[in-house]
Amino acid sequence: MQPVLLKKYGWQKYFSNFNSTNNSYSLGRIVLQHRNKYKLVSEHGEIWVRSAGNLFYSNKDNSEIPAIGDWVLFELLGNKDLGLIKSIMPRKTKISRKVAGFTSKEQVIAANIDLVFIVSALDQEFNLRRLERYLIVAKESDITPVFVLNKIDICNEVEEKYKQLKTIADKVPIIKISALEKIGLNQFDNFLKKGKTVTFVGSSGVGKSTIINCLIGKDVLRVNTLDNKKKGKHTTSHKELILLSSGCMVIDTPGMRELQLIDSKEGIEKTFSDILSLAENCYFNDCKHLNEPDCAVKSAIEAGKIDEKRLLNYRKIIDEMDGFKKFKKQNKKYTIKEKKILNKKKNL
Ligand SMILES: Nc1nc2c(ncn2[C@@H]2O[C@H](COP(=O)(O)OP(=O)(O)O)[C@@H](O)[C@H]2O)c(=O)[nH]1
Ligand SMILES: [Mg+2]
Ligand SMILES: [Zn+2]
Structure with a gap:
């Protein structure tokens, strides 16, 4: 057991209640999610794992598929740097949506999130109704929401938009920033606490990756530029949990064009x-x-x-x-x- 490493990645007492009695399995957190391949931070350091077939193909709800941020129990295979996820520990919180179409299937976008930034750009896409939906998703799972109004550099009615958002925000904090011009970014400091996991939701193009790059201090995530779009590059193909220097973890999730709600x-x-x-x-x-x-x-x-x-x-x-x-x-x-x-x- 590497309690220091696991604690750094947000291991909390909460999960200990569910710890396995099966000593042949190890504990880890998903920090990188490709289609069905995951990287864990674990008792054995970083390790690549796949999910045991029954987690994917059983007739269970989709929500039982491992997601970024999940704590999982896995079995080490052969040469010790590969593993197989055996089970997902009960999630403290989750950000979910309904799979599109005539189904009630759930897709977990990220798990064990403490705080979610709901990002909106101050452009033509600004839409209170969409923000209400994101708020429902956060509140459904008791995740602390914070509104981010980005791109104040290109908007000349910031205060007007802010007032509009106030009418639906109740006590949810609102911060106004420009990720591009690096204005107001220190407002994030209040919310990025050691050992906590945060994520960003909002439509594609509102600036989530740009903001996260600012928080990391390096251009780690690919930004959705027109140039990238022209080349047909998919900007966020995987989901990643990144440890910031503050000790807070941040997860980047692909944009969600349409946010269909699960039972909420x-x-x-x-x-x-x-x-x-x-x-x-x-x-x-x-x-x-x-x-x-x-x-x-x-x-x-x-x-x-x-x-x-x-x-x-x-x-x-x-x-x-x-x-x-x-x-x-x-x-x-x-x-x-x-x-x-x-x-x-x-x-x-
Ligand atoms: N004018 C302006 N553009 C921004 C700002 N933040 C991000 N952008 C631009 O918005 C586009 C989409 O940004 P991106 O971070 O990829 O958005 P994401 O899809 O939400 O991750 C890029 O061209 C960014 O350069 C901002 O504060 N002001
Ligand atoms: Mg992005
Ligand atoms: Zn009435």
């Missing part, structure tokens, strides 16, 4: 707590805040206290959740034909 009741309730507490004063207990009389939510919108678009997004997400549960129940993929029939029924 708690995250939704926490993210839209303003709407939910208003709803307690609606006349009908099951008020949908559409056209019901005495609707406290509608009144708040009319009074300018809540943006109607926020309510619409809330409703859209609730609908999505209903759909998700249906998929889960049926526990099978819809064929295109079934999808057409389903849509037809909806339009009747």
Whole structure:
């Protein structure tokens, strides 16, 4: 056992509760994830491992596939610098999304995260509704969120955008920076604590890799430049956990164009707590805040206290959740034909 190394990579008491009694397995954390090949930091130093077949091919939920940041138990093979992942230790937290399409399958993007920076660029892509979704993902798993408004160098209405974000942020901190011009980067210091693991989420192109390079102090990650795009280079092909000089770990994840939510009741309730507490004063207990009389939510919108678009997004997400549960129940993929029939029924 190399407790010092493991502790450096975030080993906490929490995981000890689940430590294996099987002494033939070793302990490690995934610090690099290729398609189905992983690099671990382990009791035996750095080691390349694959996942035991049953973790991949059993009929279990996708979430049982090892992900970057996971603590795993593995078996050393032959020449001692190769191994096989045998099991994943229960995750303290995770950032997940639903696999695209008519399925309830979950994809774990990163595991055992303490804090997540939700990054938005101050350009045409700035979108509060998308940020609400990322907030749900963080809150669903009790990961501390922090908003990052990047590219202040190209925006001349920074304060206006900041105010807009404030309306959905509740107590979540917001920092305003330019990764390119290196403005405001010291604000990260408050959040990058030794032994903690942080990650960045946000659409492709908002500047996540540029920010992480600034934090590392070197251009380790490839940035999504137009030049790279023209050459058809895929900018983030793998996921990596990097130890910063502060002792904090940072994980870079590929951009997520579309963020479909898994079952996220708690995250939704926490993210839209303003709407939910208003709803307690609606006349009908099951008020949908559409056209019901005495609707406290509608009144708040009319009074300018809540943006109607926020309510619409809330409703859209609730609908999505209903759909998700249906998929889960049926526990099978819809064929295109079934999808057409389903849509037809909806339009009747
Ligand atoms: N103007 C400006 N451009 C930035 C800033 N940060 C990143 N970029 C540019 O945005 C593009 C995408 O950056 P990248 O870090 O690859 O974004 P990612 O896809 O979120 O990882 C690159 O061309 C960066 O140079 C910034 O603060 N200001
Ligand atoms: Mg990137
Ligand atoms: Zn109502």
